[in-house]
Amino acid sequence: xxxxxxxxxxxxxxxxxxxxxxxxxxxxxxxxxxxxxxxxxxxxxxxxxxxxxxxxxxxxxxxxxxxxxxxxxxxxxxxxxxxxxxxxxxxxxxxxxxxxxxxxxxxxxxxxxxxxxxxxxxxxxxxxxxxxxxxxxxxxxxxxxxxxxxxxxxxxxxxxxxxxxxxxxxxxxxxxxxxxxxxxxxxxxxxxxxxxxxxxxxxxxxxxxxxxxxxxxxxxxxxxxxxxxxxxxxxxxxxxxxxxxxxxxxxxxxxxxxxxxxxxxxxxxxxxxxxxxxxxxxxxxxxxxxxxxxxxxxxxxxxxxxxxxxxxxxxxxxxxxxxxxxxxxxxxxxxxxxxxxxxxxxxxxxxxxxxxxxxxxxxxxxxxxxxxxxxxxxxxxxxxxxxxxxxxxxxxxxxxxxxxxxxxxxxxxxxxxxxxxxxxxxxxxxxxxxxxxxxxxxxxxx
Amino acid sequence: xxxxxxxxxxxxxxxxxxxxxxxxxxxxxxxxxxxxxxxxxxxxxxxxxxxxxxxxxxxxxxxxxxxxxxxxxxxxxxxxxxxxxxxxxxxxxxxxxxxxxxxxxxxxxxxxxxxxxxxxxxxxxxxxxxxxxxxxxxxxxxxxxxxxxxxxxxxxxxxxxxxxxxxxxxxxxxxxxxxxxxxxxxxxxxxxxxxxxxxxxxxxxxxxxxxxxxxxxxxxxxxxxxxxxxxxxxxxxxxxxxxxxxxxxxxxxxxxxxxxxxxxxxxxxxxxxxxxxxxxxxxxxxxxxxxxxxxxxxxxxxxxxxxxxxxxxxxxxxxxxxxxxxxxxxxxxxxxxxxxxxxxxxxxxxxxxxxxxxxxxxxxxxxxxxxxxxxxxxxxxxxxxxxxxxxxxxxxxxxxxxxxxxxxxxxxxxxxxxxxxxxxxxxxxxxx
Numbered sequence: 001x002x003x004x005x006x007x008x009x010x011x012x013x014x015x016x017x018x019x020x021x022x023x024x025x026x027x028x029x030x031x032x033x034x035x036x037x038x039x040x041x042x043x044x045x046x047x048x049x050x051x052x053x054x055x056x057x058x059x060x061x062x063x064x065x066x067x068x069x070x071x072x073x074x075x076x077x078x079x080x081x082x083x084x085x086x087x088x089x090x091x092x093x094x095x096x097x098x099x100x101x102x103x104x105x106x107x108x109x110x111x112x113x114x115x116x117x118x119x120x121x122x123x124x125x126x127x128x129x130x131x132x133x134x135x136x137x138x139x140x141x142x143x144x145x146x147x148x149x150x151x152x153x154x155x156x157x158x159x160x161x162x163x164x165x166x167x168x169x170x171x172x173x174x175x176x177x178x179x180x181x182x183x184x185x186x187x188x189x190x191x192x193x194x195x196x197x198x199x200x201x202x203x204x205x206x207x208x209x210x211x212x213x214x215x216x217x218x219x220x221x222x223x224x225x226x227x228x229x230x231x232x233x234x235x236x237x238x239x240x241x242x243x244x245x246x247x248x249x250x251x252x253x254x255x256x257x258x259x260x261x262x263x264x265x266x267x268x269x270x271x272x273x274x275x276x277x278x279x280x281x282x283x284x285x286x287x288x289x290x291x292x293x294x295x296x297x298x299x300x301x302x303x304x305x306x307x308x309x310x311x312x313x314x315x316x317x318x319x320x321x322x323x324x325x326x327x328x329x330x331x332x333x334x335x336x337x338x339x340x341x342x343x344x345x346x347x348x349x350x351x352x353x354x355x356x357x358x359x360x361x362x363x364x365x366x367x368x369x370x371x372x373x374x375x376x377x378x379x380x381x382x383x384x385x386x387x388x389x390x391x392x393x394x395x396x397x398x399x400x401x402x403x404x405x406x407x408x409x410x411x412x413x414x415x416x417x418x419x420x421x422x423x424x425x426x427x428x429x430x431x432x433x434x435x436x437x438x439x440x441x442x443x444x445x446x
Numbered sequence: 447x448x449x450x451x452x453x454x455x456x457x458x459x460x461x462x463x464x465x466x467x468x469x470x471x472x473x474x475x476x477x478x479x480x481x482x483x484x485x486x487x488x489x490x491x492x493x494x495x496x497x498x499x500x501x502x503x504x505x506x507x508x509x510x511x512x513x514x515x516x517x518x519x520x521x522x523x524x525x526x527x528x529x530x531x532x533x534x535x536x537x538x539x540x541x542x543x544x545x546x547x548x549x550x551x552x553x554x555x556x557x558x559x560x561x562x563x564x565x566x567x568x569x570x571x572x573x574x575x576x577x578x579x580x581x582x583x584x585x586x587x588x589x590x591x592x593x594x595x596x597x598x599x600x601x602x603x604x605x606x607x608x609x610x611x612x613x614x615x616x617x618x619x620x621x622x623x624x625x626x627x628x629x630x631x632x633x634x635x636x637x638x639x640x641x642x643x644x645x646x647x648x649x650x651x652x653x654x655x656x657x658x659x660x661x662x663x664x665x666x667x668x669x670x671x672x673x674x675x676x677x678x679x680x681x682x683x684x685x686x687x688x689x690x691x692x693x694x695x696x697x698x699x700x701x702x703x704x705x706x707x708x709x710x711x712x713x714x715x716x717x718x719x720x721x722x723x724x725x726x727x728x729x730x731x732x733x734x735x736x737x738x739x740x741x742x743x744x745x746x747x748x749x750x751x752x753x754x755x756x757x758x759x760x761x762x763x764x765x766x767x768x769x770x771x772x773x774x775x776x777x778x779x780x781x782x783x784x785x786x787x788x789x790x791x792x793x794x795x796x797x798x799x800x801x802x803x804x805x806x807x808x809x810x811x812x813x814x815x816x817x818x819x820x821x822x823x824x825x826x827x828x829x830x831x832x833x834x835x836x837x838x839x840x841x842x843x844x845x846x847x848x849x850x851x852x853x854x855x856x857x858x859x860x861x862x863x864x865x866x867x868x869x870x871x872x873x874x875x876x877x878x
Contacts (some may be wrong), residue, residue, distance in 0.1 A: 052876070053876050079842065079843050079847075142700065143693070143696070143697055143700050144693065144697065169629065171689070173627070202626075202627040203626055203627055203628075203629055203689070204629045205628070205629030205630060206606060206628075206629060207629075207714075208629065233627075234627045234628055234629075235608070236605070236606065236607060236608025236628070237607075237608030237609070237624070238607075238608065238623075238624040238627060241627075304696055304700070306700045307696060307699070307700065392638035392699070392700050392702060393638045393639050393640055393702070393841050393842065393846065393850075394637055394638045394640070394699040394700065394847075394850040394853075395699075396841050396842030397842035397843055397847055400842065408840065408841070408842065408843075412840060412841070413835045413836065413839050413840030413841065414835055414836040414840050414843075415835060415836075416836065416876065
C-alpha cells in the first residue's frame, strides 16, 4: 500500500480532489454515526407515527397504515390535551421564572457578605438528580401535616392564629342535631323550661375523650331550667344510638349555647365531668340548645399540593428550586464581566440603583440572559422525570406534560408506538423554533 | 519481549483450555437433550429457592432428567419476547401476566398442555383449572395463586368498637358504621394506586353480578354501562363515603398502597381495615409493630348474597414452549398437591391445588388466606389484568384513572360507567 501523502499537494485539479477526499474521510465516521443514530430513527419515528398500534416493525414499519389517526387522537384524547396544556404552562412560566429568580439572586449575591456560602446553598440542588428531587418534594408535599414538611410549616403558622377544638373529629349521633363543624350543631326541636335535652356526639376516638370524663349523667328535669347532657354516644358494639347508656362517657368542657326563637344566643354554659349542663331561669318561650362551633374547630388538614388542581404549580416550584442555582451562577459570571466603569459612570450621572439595574445592568446582561432563557426553554420542553416522581398515581394524568405522555403511550403500559411516535413528532416540531433561535445565536457569536 | 510472549502464550493456553472444557461439557448435554428442561420465570430470592425445592422432589424421582431454573424477575416478559422472536425459547416459563399466555398462543409459540388435564381435574378446583384455557386447549397452568379477596384489620380497633369480623356484606357496612362511631375510620384506601380501587370493584362485582357477568365483562361482551356495573359502583360508594375513609377521599387519593397498609398496621391506627390481597402484610414486613392474629388479622371479603368461598385472585402461570416426554412429566408433577405442598410448607405461597391441606401452611394467617384459594367455589382472575393495557394497566388513564375519579365523587356511578365504557371501547378497538 502507498504511504498517505501528508504534505500539501501542488495546486491543480488532482490536489483539490484529494483534499475533498481527505475531508470526506474525516467526515465519514461522524456522518455514519449521525445517520444511524439520529437521522434514521428520526425518519423512522415520523413514518411510524402514521401507523397503528400493531403495525409490523421492520427496517420501515409496515401494515396497519393509520393515516393521521394518531395525530387526531393526540388532539382529541382528554389526557393528551391536558398534557399539551400543561406543557404550554411550563413553557410560559418556568423559563421566565428561573431566569428572573437567577438574576435577582445573582445581583443580590454581589452585595452580601456571605456571597460564596449563599451561592453554594442555592446551587446545591443542582447536585441532586431530578428524579431524586422529585422524590424529596413528593414527600414534602404530602397533605397530612404530620408527614409533609410544607404543610407542617403552614400548619405551625396557622396554629398560632387558631387552636383546634377538643372534639374536632366529632359529629352528631342522631339527625336531631343539625349544623356543621363550622357553625356548630343545634337541636332542631325547640324545648321550653323544665325539659331535658340529649346532645349525643359520635366518631370520637377514645384518645380524644377529655381526661376526667365520667359516666354520662342521668338527667333530672328542673323547674324553670333547661338541663341536658353532651356525651359520647358510643360503647363497644355501638350501643343504642341517641340514648345515654351505662358505659358511655359524658364529655366535659364542651361549650353549649341556648338560642331563643329569634336566633339570638341567650345563654352559654360549659359541660361538667359527666357531660351535664344547665341553663337556669330561661323564662317562657321556646329555645334551641346547641353546641358551639369552637368545640369542633378542626386542626389544619393540609393543602392538597399533590391534588389535581395544584399539582402542576407544585412541580414547577420544585423545578425552579433546582434550576435557579444554575441560572444564578451563569448570570453571576456575566455580571462579573460587566465593566464597573459603566456602572460607576451611570451612578455619577445621578442614576438611582433601580435605574442602574434596569437601564444598564440588564441590557448589558441580555446575551447571558438569553442563553439561560433558551437553555431553560429546551430543558422545559423535555421535562419528564420530576413530573413522574412528584405526582402520585391519582394525579399523574393531571400533571403530565408532552414528554411524559410520549413515554407512557409508547412504553409505560400502553405500548402504542404509533401514538407515541406522533407525540414525539409533535414535540420535535415544538423544539425546532427554539433550536433555530439557538443556531442563529451561535452563528452571530462566531 | 520474551516476557510478553510468555504472557501471550499463557493467555492462549487459558483460552484453549476454556474452549476445550466448554466443548467437553457441551457434548454430554447434547447427547441427552431429551432429558434436559430449562425453565425461566419471575420467581427470585426466597421464591426461587422454594421453587428449586419443589424441583428437587422431581429431580430425585427422575435422576435422568436435568432441570434448571433461571430467574429473570420482572424482565421475564421482555426476555421471553426476545427469546421467542429469536427462535430459542425456553422449555417452560412462569409469568405473572395472564395476557402473555394469550399473546404467545396467538403467535403460535406455545405447546398445549392438554396432557395435564387429568392431573388438573384431580388436584385443582374446576375454576382454577380453567384459567389457562385458550380456545379449548390448556396453555397456562396456575402454579402460584394469589388471593385478593381478603380484608385486613387492626384487632384493637375492632375490639374498641366492639365489632367482629363480618361474614356478610350488610354486616360489613354495619361494622364500618360502628367503627366510624367509635372514632376510627373504617377503611384505609390506597387511592393513589388505581389498582387498589379496581380490586375492590372486582370483589364486589364478582359477588353481586355473579361469575357469568364477570366473565362477560372481562371479555367486554357486555358493556360497562350495563346495569350490573352501575349497581356494583353504587355498592362500592356505600363503602367509600368520605367519613368512612382515613383522611377522607382527598387524602385517600394521595395515599399510596404501602401507606394505606401502614395506616392500619400500627399501634395508633388511622383506620381499622384495608381491603387488599394476601400480599398486604409483606408490605410492612420489616416495620410491622403488630403481631399476627393478636395485633392484625384477616377475614375473607364478605359475601353478597349466597357467595361464600368466592375468590378474586391472581397468580403466576406456567406455559410450555416445547413438548417432550420429560416436560410432560414435569408439568404434571408441578400440578400435583404433593409438589405444591413442598412450597406451601416453606411459606410465602398460595397453592392453587385443593389437594394441599390447610394444615401444611406455616402460620394461621396464611392458612386462612391460602386455603381459601384451594377451596374456592368460584375463582376469577383479576379483571383489570385481563384488559388491554391501555385500559386496565396504565397509570393515569383507563380504569385506574376513572376509578380514582369515582373515589373523588362516588355519587357519579352512572357517569363513571359511561366513561369506563368509552375508554374500554377505544382500547379494544386499538387492540384489534
